[in-house]
Amino acid sequence: AQRVTQPEKLLSVFKGAPVELKCNYSYSGSPELFWYVQYSRQRLQLLLRHISRESIKGFTADLNKGETSFHLKKPFAQEEDSAMYYCALSGRDSNYQLIWGAGTKLIIKP
């Protein structure tokens, strides 16, 4: 079954501390993985995807096919990182539609 699991509903860290938002997936083929972010009172928007291999706003995510994970990391959290983060996957088996995780609310404490 195709599934995206974000085990933490809420993650709270201090400013300057490292952040890791976990994402695990279940998919039979080769999925494309995404991280979306929703800041307070803003629309949901793409943060990054594994194909582009870029760092956006200091965040990176590496696709680990062995562990079927796509964790989102940032070495030093900033207060403006506080938001709701969603992991999602897409692939042929999902008819190229996005399958979403439940989201993790990240709170950065000053």
Next chain:
Amino acid sequence: DTAVSQTPKYLVTQMGNDKSIKCEQNLGHDTMYWYKQDSKKFLKIMFSYNNKELIINETVPNRFSPKSPDKAHLNLHINSLELGDSAVYFCASSPSAGLLEKLFFGSGTQLSVL
């Protein structure tokens, strides 16, 4: 200059009523979507239209009927509203079906059924 706009932003109504949510995009995209975000924050696709044609129709009660008068608009009509329909509904668009890295979301419509 909002790219994907949904109206209304908030909708409070009684059980049994019929209501519509409108969505318009000015990005020139071919594909539009309706997503439902439930109380546990799960996002689930409901419908997708490509150039006014229905291409995705997930298991959704037939009380929900999408209508796409042109490729810039995708409206959602809901008949006989039930308590379980309370959720946030997001409209989105992309240049074409499957071009998900360019998926652009509206700001959501919070529907509360009393």
